[in-house]
Amino acid sequence: AQSSPPDQTAAAHATYVGMQACQDCHEDQFKSWEHNPHHGSQIDSNPTGKKEVECESCHGPGSLHVEAGGDKDNPGFHTIRNLKTMKADASSEVCATCHRTAEQFHWKSSTHARNRVACVDCHAVHSPKDPGGQLLLQATGTSELCLRCHTDKRSQVAHVSHMPVPEGGITCADCHNPHGSPGPHMIRGASNNELCESCHMDKRGPFLWEHPPVREDCLNCHEPHGSNNDKMLVTKRPFLCQRCHIATRHPSTLYDLPDLTASNRTRIVDRGCVNCHTQIHGSNHPSGETLLR
Amino acid sequence: PVFAADGEVTIGSQWYNQTTREPKWFDEYRDITNGPMIESFVILDKIDGGRYSLTGTNVLKHDQSEALMYRRPRFTVGVSYKEIPHNLSWNTKTPYARIGPGVYVLPDAVQRRIQSDSASTPARTADLQSLLAGARTEPMGFRTDVTRALLKGRIGNGLQLDIRGSRRMRQGDKTYSITLGGFSNVVEIPEDINQQIVTGEAKLSYVKRRCVIEVSGGLEGFINEVDALIVDNPRIASDSTIGSSRGRLDLYPDNRTVRGALRAGLELPHHSVFNAYAGISETKQDDRFLPYTINSALPVFALPSPDAHAKAVTVTQDYRLHSSPSRFLNTTLRFRRSDYENKTAFHTFPAEILYDQSVVVGDIENERFEYARSTSGVDLDLTPVSRLVLGGTAEYIWRTRSIREVTKDKELAFEGHVNYHPSISGLVLEGRYRHGDRRLNHTPIEELADEREQPNLRRFDVGDRNQDWGRARLGFQPNGRSDISAYYEYIRNKYEDQRLDGIGAIASPTDTIGQLGLLDETRRNVGANVSYELTKQITLRGGVGYSKLYTNQRSRTSPATMTQVADSTWQARIVDRFVFGNAAVEWRPKADRLSFGATWELERTPTSYDLSSIGLRPRAQDLPSTEYRRMGAGVEGWYQLEKGTTSLGLRWNWEEFHVQDFQASVIPLLYPAVNPTILFMADNFRDYRAHILSVMLRRTF
Numbered sequence: 001a002q003s004s005p006p007d008q009t010a011a012a013h014a015t016y017v018g019m020q021a022c023q024d025c026h027e028d029q030f031k032s033w034e035h036n037p038h039h040g041s042q043i044d045s046n047p048t049g050k051k052e053v054e055c056e057s058c059h060g061p062g063s064l065h066v067e068a069g070g071d072k073d074n075p076g077f078h079t080i081r082n083l084k085t086m087k088a089d090a091s092s093e094v095c096a097t098c099h100r101t102a103e104q105f106h107w108k109s110s111t112h113a114r115n116r117v118a119c120v121d122c123h124a125v126h127s128p129k130d131p132g133g134q135l136l137l138q139a140t141g142t143s144e145l146c147l148r149c150h151t152d153k154r155s156q157v158a159h160v161s162h163m164p165v166p167e168g169g170i171t172c173a174d175c176h177n178p179h180g181s182p183g184p185h186m187i188r189g190a191s192n193n194e195l196c197e198s199c200h201m202d203k204r205g206p207f208l209w210e211h212p213p214v215r216e217d218c219l220n221c222h223e224p225h226g227s228n229n230d231k232m233l234v235t236k237r238p239f240l241c242q243r244c245h246i247a248t249r250h251p252s253t254l255y256d257l258p259d260l261t262a263s264n265r266t267r268i269v270d271r272g273c274v275n276c277h278t279q280i281h282g283s284n285h286p287s288g289e290t291l292l293r
Numbered sequence: 294p295v296f297a298a299d300g301e302v303t304i305g306s307q308w309y310n311q312t313t314r315e316p317k318w319f320d321e322y323r324d325i326t327n328g329p330m331i332e333s334f335v336i337l338d339k340i341d342g343g344r345y346s347l348t349g350t351n352v353l354k355h356d357q358s359e360a361l362m363y364r365r366p367r368f369t370v371g372v373s374y375k376e377i378p379h380n381l382s383w384n385t386k387t388p389y390a391r392i393g394p395g396v397y398v399l400p401d402a403v404q405r406r407i408q409s410d411s412a413s414t415p416a417r418t419a420d421l422q423s424l425l426a427g428a429r430t431e432p433m434g435f436r437t438d439v440t441r442a443l444l445k446g447r448i449g450n451g452l453q454l455d456i457r458g459s460r461r462m463r464q465g466d467k468t469y470s471i472t473l474g475g476f477s478n479v480v481e482i483p484e485d486i487n488q489q490i491v492t493g494e495a496k497l498s499y500v501k502r503r504c505v506i507e508v509s510g511g512l513e514g515f516i517n518e519v520d521a522l523i524v525d526n527p528r529i530a531s532d533s534t535i536g537s538s539r540g541r542l543d544l545y546p547d548n549r550t551v552r553g554a555l556r557a558g559l560e561l562p563h564h565s566v567f568n569a570y571a572g573i574s575e576t577k578q579d580d581r582f583l584p585y586t587i588n589s590a591l592p593v594f595a596l597p598s599p600d601a602h603a604k605a606v607t608v609t610q611d612y613r614l615h616s617s618p619s620r621f622l623n624t625t626l627r628f629r630r631s632d633y634e635n636k637t638a639f640h641t642f643p644a645e646i647l648y649d650q651s652v653v654v655g656d657i658e659n660e661r662f663e664y665a666r667s668t669s670g671v672d673l674d675l676t677p678v679s680r681l682v683l684g685g686t687a688e689y690i691w692r693t694r695s696i697r698e699v700t701k702d703k704e705l706a707f708e709g710h711v712n713y714h715p716s717i718s719g720l721v722l723e724g725r726y727r728h729g730d731r732r733l734n735h736t737p738i739e740e741l742a743d744e745r746e747q748p749n750l751r752r753f754d755v756g757d758r759n760q761d762w763g764r765a766r767l768g769f770q771p772n773g774r775s776d777i778s779a780y781y782e783y784i785r786n787k788y789e790d791q792r793l794d795g796i797g798a799i800a801s802p803t804d805t806i807g808q809l810g811l812l813d814e815t816r817r818n819v820g821a822n823v824s825y826e827l828t829k830q831i832t833l834r835g836g837v838g839y840s841k842l843y844t845n846q847r848s849r850t851s852p853a854t855m856t857q858v859a860d861s862t863w864q865a866r867i868v869d870r871f872v873f874g875n876a877a878v879e880w881r882p883k884a885d886r887l888s889f890g891a892t893w894e895l896e897r898t899p900t901s902y903d904l905s906s907i908g909l910r911p912r913a914q915d916l917p918s919t920e921y922r923r924m925g926a927g928v929e930g931w932y933q934l935e936k937g938t939t940s941l942g943l944r945w946n947w948e949e950f951h952v953q954d955f956q957a958s959v960i961p962l963l964y965p966a967v968n969p970t971i972l973f974m975a976d977n978f979r980d981y982r983a984h985i986l987s988v989m990l991r992r993t994f
Binding site: 034035037039040041042043044045051052089100101102105106108109114115116131132133134151152154155156158159160164167168169170182184190191194198199201202203204205206207208209210212213215216217220227228229230235236239242243244245246247248249250252253254256257258260261262265266267268269270271272274275276278279281283284285286287288289290292293 | 299317318321322323333335337343344346347348350356358360362364365366367375377379445447450451453455461469470471472475476479481488490492496498500505507513515517541542543545546548550556558566568570572574576578580582583584585586596601603604605607609611613615617623625627629631633635637640642645646647648649657659660662664666668672674682684694696697712744745746747750752753754778780782809810811818820822836838840844846848849850851852853854855863865867869871873894896898900902904906913914915916917919921923955956957959960964965970971973976
C-alpha cells in the first residue's frame with residue numbers, strides 16, 4: 001500500500017473547508033465517527049487552526065477535492081490525503097502530528113517504522129474491529145493483530161507451556177510497545193527483567209542471596225513465548241540447572257532412566273533440583289545461601 | 294428514550310463435559326462453568342458533553358474483564374478490571390492442614406508415631422502410607438485480579454498529563470516444596486499466595502514545534518501477606534540437634550520502587566530526529582530477617598542486622614539519532630546502557646543452618662551481584678530502486694558484572710536484510726541474517742575453582758558464543774481473495790571456547806580438557822498460512838508450523854573431591870519438537886442472515902532425551918520421550934432473527950488432550966516405595982476429552 005501520494009503541487013493551493021463538506025459523499029465514515037475516540041478531541045497542533053479534530057486534521061485541506069466533485073480525472077481530486085495509499089513513513093507522519101508523546105515517543109526509531117509498517121497497517125480509524133473501537137484496531141484484539149504478521153509467534157504461544165495470550169488474559173501489547181520503546185525488542189521495560197518483574201514483582205528482590213543469572217536475565221531460563229517445558233523453561237530440569245552447575249557431588253550427577261526407579265527420583269521428577277532449592281529466584285533467609293530456605 | 298446508547302450484548306448459556314478434571318490447557322487460564330453467561334457487551338453513549346464506552350467479556354465468570362473509558366474534548370478517564378485465573382491442578386492431595394497463613398501441620402500423634410518408627414524403614418513407610426491414605430484433595434491454582442485506572446489530558450498549550458495506576462491482587466496457592474533433611478526428607482506442600490502489587494505513574498509532556506520533552510515519575514510496591522511457609526516434619530515430632538519438628542521457608546519479601554525518567558525528542562534538519570531517554574529507579578527491600586532456624590533445640594546465633602538493607606539502583610540511558618536525508622536512505626545511530634547497581638549492605642553471618650537441621654559454623658557473608666550492559670549500533674537502510682530495500686546493522690555489545698567467573702564480555706554482531714517487492718502483484722520477499730561473535734575477555738579458571746567447579750566449564754550465558762540467525766519470509770496476495778505467507782527461521786548458538794576441545798561427540802576417555810556445559814543449541818522454525826475466499830459465501834483459512842530445538846550439553850560427575858577425569862563425562866542431547874496445524878472455514882449461505890464457522894487445530898510437543906556417557910555409567914540410558922498433544926475442533930452458527938438487531942447462535946467445541954511425561958504425569962504421593970524420601974502432592978497431568986456446548990443470543994442496539 002505505497003503508491004499514489006497526494007498531488008503535493010496542487011495540494012499546496014487547497015484550503016480548509018470544514019467537515020460538513022465531507023459528509024455529503026462520505027456518509028459511512030460519519031456513521032462510525034460518532035463513537036470514534038478522535039471525535040470531539042481538542043488538540044493544540046491542529047493544522048486546520050481549529051481546536052477540534054476534523055476530517056482535514058488528518059486528510060489535509062479539502063477544497064480542491066470537494067471542488068472535483070468525485071471526478072477522479074480532476075487533479076484536485078487527488079489533493080486529499082489517503083493514508084492507506086501513502087508511503088508508510090509519510091502516512092505515519094500525519095498521525096505523529098498529534099501522537100508524539102508517551103506511547104509513541106520512540107516511533108521513528110522503532111523496528112516497525114524501520115520495516116515500513118505504517119500506523120494504518122494496524123489501526124483502522126474509520127472502521128475499527130476491536131470491541132467498542134477505542135483502540136481503532138484492524139483486528140478484533142491486540143494479539144490477533146500482532147499475530148497476523150508474527151506468524152511464528154502464533155505457533156509459539158500455542159505450546160503446552162505458555163502465557164495466557166490465546167485465552168486473552170494478557171496481550172502482546174502488555175509486554176511489547178508496538179510503537180517503539182527504549183528497551184530491546186520494543187519491550188515495555190528498560191530490560192527483560194524490568195519487564196518481567198513489573199508483574200512478577202515478587203522476584204524483584206533485591207535478595208540477601210541472589211542467583212546471578214536470574215538477576216541478569218530471566219530469559220536465561222525462561223522462554224516467554226512458550227515452550228515444551230513446565231514454567232516455560234528453555235529445557236527440562238535438572239538439565240537446565242546442569243548447564244551451569246557441574247560442581248562436585250549432586251549437581252553434576254547423571255540422572256537417566258535408572259534414576260526413575262531409584263531414590264534419585266527426587267532430583268529428576270516434578271521440579272527436579274527445585275524440589276529442594278525452592279528459592280531459585282533468590283532468598284532472604286539468613287540460612288538461604290544455597291537457596292534451600 | 295430512557296436508554297439511547299449504541300452497543301451490542303451477547304448472552305447465553307453453556308454446558309461442558311470433561312472426562313477427567315484436568316486444567317492443563319483446557320481451563321488453565323479460563324473459567325469454564327455450566328450455566329448462564331454474558332459473553333460480551335459493548336455500550337457506547339454520550340454523557341455530559343463527553344463520550345463513554347463500556348465493554349466487557351465473561352462477566353459472570355472468574356476470567357472476566359470490563360473497561361470503562363470516558364472521553365471529554367481535552368481529557369480521558371478510564372478504569373478497567375480483569376481476572377486472570379491460573380488453574381494448576383484439580384487432583385493434588387495433601388495430608389497437611391492449614392491453620393494459618395502459610396502454616397501447615399500434621400496431627401502430633403502421627404508425627405510421634407513415625408518418629409518412633411524411624412529405626413524401622415518398613416514401619417515408617419507403612420505409617421507414611423497410612424498418613425497419605427487420609428490425604429484430602431486440595432486443588433491448586435490462583436487468580437490475579439488487575440485493576441487499572443488512567444487519567445490523561447491536554448492541560449495547556451503543548452502540555453499533556455498522563456497519570457496511571459494499577460493494583461494487582463494475586464490469591465490462591467500452588468505446589469511448593471521444602472527439604473527437611475537433605476535429599477532424604479522432602480515434602481511438597483501448598484504455597485499460600487496472598488500478594489499485592491500497587492503501581493502509580495505520572496507523565497508530563499511538553500510539545501513545542503520540533504521539540505518534545507517528557508518527565509515521568511512513579512512508585513511501585515509489592516506486598517506479600519504471607520511471610521513464611523511453616524511445615525511440620527512428617528518424621529520428627531520433637532526438635533532435636535539431629536532434626537527439626539518443623540521447617541520454615543522465607544517467602545518472597547516485600548519491596549518498593551521509586552522511579553523517574555526524562556525523555557527528550559528534537560526534530561533536526563534533513564528529516565532527522567534525536568531521541569534521548571534517561572531513567573533511574575531505586576528498589577528497596579527491608580523485610581525483617583527470620584531467625585536462622587525454627588528448630589528450638591539448635592543453638593541461637595545473633596543476626597548481624599534486623600534486615601538485609603537491600604537496595605538496587607537501575608540506571609538506563611538510550612540515545613538515538615534517526616535520519617532520512619533522502620528517500621533512498623534511512624539511518625539510525627543508537628546507544629543504550631543499562632546499569633544494575635546493587636547497594637545492599639554486607640552482612641556477616643556467624644553460622645548457617647541447613648534445612649533447619651545441620652549447623653555450619655563459620656563466617657558467611659553475602660555478596661553483591663551487579664551488572665551493566667551497553668549496546669551501540671548503527672542501522673542503515675537503502676532503497677536503490679522502488680521495490681527493493683537493502684539494510685544493514687552493526688552492533689557492539691559489552692557487558693560487565695560482578696562475582697561471576699566472567700566479569701566482562703563483548704559481542705560484535707552484523708545483520709543484513711533485504712526486502713523485495715517484485716513486479717508480481719502482491720508478492721513480498723524478505724530475508725534477514727545476523728551473525729554475532731561474543732567473547733569473554735579473561736580466563737575464568739580461578740573463579741571456577743573457587744566455586745569447586747570443573748575448570749573447563751563454560752556457562753552459556755556468559756561464555757564465548759557464536760550466533761547465527763537467519764529468517765526468510767514470503768508474503769503473496771495475488772488478488773483480493775487469497776493471502777499466502779510462509780516463513781523459515783534458523784538460530785544457532787555455538788558456545789565454543791577455542792582454547793578448549795571443540796564441540797562434537799563425547800570427548801575421548803583420556804581427554805580431560807573437553808569443554809563442559811551447554812555446547813550448542815539450534816532452533817529451526819518453519820510455517821505457512823493460507824487464506825482463500827472460495828466464493829463470496831465461503832472463506833477458507835489454514836496454517837501449519839513446525840519447530841525443532843536441539844540442545845547439546847556435557848557434564849562431568851564428580852565426588853566430594855574434585856576429579857577432572859574424563860571417564861565420568863556424560864552428555865545430553867535433547868530435542869524439543871513442536872507441530873502445529875489449524876484450519877478454519879467460514880460459510881455465509883445467506884448474507885446477513887445465516888453464517889457458520891468451523892475450526893480445527895492440533896498442537897503436538899514431543900521431546901526426546903538422548904543420554905550418553907563414558908566410564909562412570911557406560912550404559913547411560915535415555916530418558917523416556919515426552920509428549921503433549923492437544924486437538925480441538927469447533928463449530929459455530931448464527932442465525933439473524935431480526936435484521937441488524939437480534940441473532941441466535943449455537944457453538945460446539947471439542948478438545949482432546951494427551952500427555953506422556955515421566956516428570957509430570959506419574960508423580961506418586963510417596964516415593965520411592967522402599968525407603969521413601971519424598972511426599973509429593975501428585976500434581977499429575979492427565980488425559981482428557983471435553984465438549985462445550987453454548988447457545989447465545991446477540992442483541993445490537
